[in-house]
Amino acid sequence: MAIRQLPSGLWQIDYRADGIRKRESGFKNRREAGKALALTKSDIIQGKYSIKPKETLLFENLGNEYLSLHSKPRKKSWQKDEQYFKRLKARFGKIPVNKISALDIEKFKFELLKEVGNVTVNRHLALMSSMYNWAIRMSQCGDSNARARYGYILQNPVKFVKKERERARTRILWQDEEEKIKDICLASGDYRLKDLWDLMQFALNTGMRK
Secondary structure, three states: OEEEEOOOOOEEEEEEEOOEEEEEEEEOOHHHHHHHHHHHHHHHHOOOOOOOOOOOOEHHHHHHHHHHHHHHHHOOOHHHHHHHHHHHHHHHOOOEHHHOOHHHHHHHHHHHHOOOOHHHHHHHHHHHHHHHHHHHHHHOOOOHHHHHHHOOOOOOHHHHOOOOOOOOOOOOOOHHHHHHHHHHHHHOOOHHHHHHHHHHHHHHHHOOOO
16 A cells, blocks of 8 residues: 655555555545545455445436435536536436546537537536546545445546637626615615715716726
């Protein structure tokens, strides 16, 4: 068993389980890597840890687990995630997560660009990247079952795919939105909010930009 620092500055642990050499990287410092290695060693001694995944983790299974365990409980935009996942699932659903390359994702991106705009393409890439990052974090959380299920996902392939350039969007307040801001500022006893409303009136009436 060993701990080493990679050229990237991150730390890696190196060990053998079930006669197979295993490396896990992505730790921010030596202490974090040492803690992960100690937990792994304890699990190996107790016979709890197996380097072999119980089953091949397909992309569609990872997506379903991400949506139910992370997106829905934590994100207000989880319904958007479900919408984007439908396209991702149609393209990658039956492929094992560790078999999807950056080139596969690059091809998918250009196929998608024929149907939707740059912003929508980037949202699909962001969701896919979040899925991989979540799985990698789960593999390092200290739970032997999570390590067995996600531990062989060694990197996020989406990080090698360049996002498309997005146009800046001009946001204009509706009349009711302006009234709500006015009411909040003037109803407050905080003089700073009243001063803020004066500045906002000036900006709104002159079209001033930041």
